[in-house]
Amino acid sequence: MCLPQINETYNAIPLLPPRWSCLLSLLFMATMLFVSPVFAAPASVEIQVVGVKGAMKDNVVAALALPSGIVREGKVYQRWLLRFVDQVPELVETALQPFGYYHSDIKVELKEQGDSYLVNVEIKTAAPIRVRSLDLWLVGAGVEEKELQKEKRLFPQQSGDVLHHKTYEDAKEALRQKAIDLGYLKATYKKSRVTVHIEDRVADIEMTLDTGPLYKFGPVTIEGGLDRFDEDFLRRFLSFKKGDTFSHKELHRTRLNFYQSSRFKEVAMEPLLNQVEDLAVPIHVTLVTGKQQHWRTGIGYGTNTGARVSLNYENTQVSELPHVYNFDVLASEKAQSLETRYTIPLSGHVENKLIGKLGYIHEDLSTYETEIYYTEMEVKHGFDNDKIGSAFLRYSLEDSDVGTDDSQSKLLIPGLRFSHRSYDDLINPKKGYQLRYEARGSYDGPLSDITFGQVIGAGSFMWPLGKRLTLHSRAEAATTFYKDDFTELPASLRFFVGGNNSVRGYNYKSRGPEDENGDVIGGDSLLVGSLECEYALTDDWGLAVFYDVGSAFDVSDKDPEFISGAGVGVRRYTMIGPIKIDLATRVSESSNKVTLHLSVGFDI
Incomplete structure (x- = not known):
């Protein structure tokens, strides 16, 4: 790595109280020739990065964000600016490493341009680090899961690929999350290590994911909504039953089932992980009922219909029964319709x-x-x-x-x-x-x-x-x-x-x-x-x-x-x-x- 080239040109402007007499002002002007500078007062500091582009440049620019203490009250503190410039090569090197580039050639030049400073950063990247080996293992109860085996097979950092740390971290977490989604709630990595051999420009990846045991859905308790609806009716909205493989996707689907019925304004699905017995996770459902009747109006335009207006009425509890009554009217340039529906669950x-x-x-x-x-x-x-x-x-x-x-x-x-x-x-x-x-x-x-x-x-x-x-x-x-x-x-x-x-x-x-x-x-x-x-x-x-x-x-x-x-x-x-x-x-x-x-x- 080349040391930064720094060219400095600045004028000394010491700070003095504004109420001094003319004599003191003259003394100040005389002594300023001999006093070391503390700060200058250009309007701004600009950082220019050349040699990289795209996501790499964005990351370098973000890493070189100017610390707030360098420019204060419209003045640039040179001492802090010079200290920042000394740190630029290390900051750039760190910003390039996630993309697989180590020991790049980085030159830094500080220029004064009128009332501004320019920090010019020139980067010449070395050959990227490439993955030499991927050693990825699955252990635990989910070792034979087809979806996990597929994720393992398609892991994006394969032998010969340029090492990309974010890609690796994202794929690593995606594999663990896939195991969790499949019901392996305790999935964790026993080993996850990337060893970079800078001299050889290669990296070795070692990973072992322990899926842990497979969890099931346990008993479901429901709180709220029972003053208006029978519990058996509410359980119709569950997309799973006791003994099914635990799945956050099914919890989400169940939540949507409740919301889409237009009967509830709040739905909470809580897995009681601290009450697990025999790998069965109890689920607590909390419901807050909404309005029984809904009116909706609409106005718009569609190519097939032309300008249109609509009116919809919905009653989600007819005569204290969970029956639904709908009345829909549509009037447009090309079509008009009226429909009334009665739905019995x-x-x-x-x-x-x-x-x-x-x-x-x-x-x-x-x-x-x-x-x-x-x-x-x-x-x-x-x-x-x-x-x-x-x-x-x-x-x-x-x-x-x-x-x-x-x-x-x-x-x-x-x-x-x-x-x-x-x-x-x-x-x-x-x-x-x-x-x-x-x-x-x-x-x-x-x-x-x-x-x-x-x-x-x-x-x-x-x-x-x-x-x-x-x-x-x-x-x-x-x-x-x-x-x-x-x-x-x-x-x-x-x-x-x-x-x-x-x-x-x-x-x-x-x-x-x-x-x-x-x-x-x-x-x-x-x-x-x-x-x-x-x-x-x-x-x-x-x-x-x-x-x-x-x-x-x-x-x-x-x-x-x-x-x-x-x-x-x-x-x-x-x-x-x-x-x-x-x-x-x-x-x-x-x-x-x-x-x-x-x-x-x-x-x-």
Whole structure:
């Protein structure tokens, strides 16, 4: 390491009381030629770092933050500045070591520039330290855990990698935290050592993680909420049972279950680690109930709906029963709807419910206009791992106008629904997927005018491609089987493409097969896909580029027509999902038209 080169130029300005006479002032001016300087009074001290960039430069600059005592009351104390300059090489060396750089060539020069000082730091990094060996062992009850073995296999500091201390520390803690998340609450390192051989420019990593024993959930006690709800009802919200492997994720999921019911304003989940018996952790739940009735209003704009206003009413305890009554009204430029729902919780899983619906829908789009009155009964059943299945029976009266087809239909439609989601985080997901399937149909008879069957499948997926880059994909497919003429199907059972969650660059449900007059009448089948790459600029904002493709077609078509759109967008991340503002253009057509698409929330 080279010693710092320091050039000093300064003037002596001793301190004297302001009330001295002119004689003393003259004496002061004479003696200042012989008095050693204590401080000078330039306006500032600037530190300039060259030779490194990015995170390394940021770390060096942070390490060289000027101590507050050097500049006081607009004056620079040279004695402290010189002492600081002497320390700069050591500070820089320490700041570079986390990135694997040891014994770098560091030159420091102090310059006076008018009323300012410049501390110039020139860095020439030596060859980085590389990992020579990684000796990572798992011991304890969790040695065979597949997820721990995967984390071990993917440990980011492998042989040949540049030693990066933060990467090592983060990965080390992530491995321990993974063990804790899997129920090994006493996981700790028996050994974790990084030995740096500076002369050979190599480092050896030795780690031994002792997982300790596997803990289980013990008994659960509930405090609060019992004055309004039966304890058996409250236990429906628990996502675990006694004897299950202990998991902080399940505690978090349970907390969300309580909050999402709109019945509680405070929920605390406390593992009683000081009362563990036979590796079973007791859990104490503390609840504070909230308001029984909720009114919500909204105003906004969506590309699919236009300007809109909404009103929602919810009563979470009807006649002192834990039944839920909802009333929703939506009024927008393109659609209006009204729905009332009554939900009866069923025993067992929190998603076990009986739901009755009564509603009205009116849509007036460029391709069709329809008016629907409906009623529906649905029985939902929750399974483990965020899987929900349901059976429903729907009766509807629909009056629709599509192209030259003007039809009135009554339909009794039984069907099945199934959904499954899996994300690494329930609030701010970075990786995962969700799927949705539905099968429905009706038979021509006293309560139905049409015989048809329909199957629909949709999914959305997200994969992290780095710390801030995420790949999103979306797909949907559907087809219809019908007995007679396609024109007998009402608008709600036909498929169209265009708009948000379809093909951006086109208006909502504006494309599909056409009749002989050139009017879009929709198809009996659907295929839609999308790829989107999203980059998070900050925790709150992001940018995206996307490509959508899709087709609504008749299954008899030998060559269905696909349309595609592409564009860019801005993302504003919120607790309810991202607010998306997209600009899209049509790729499959020679058009310079750019459309604006606005949406809120996650896909599907």
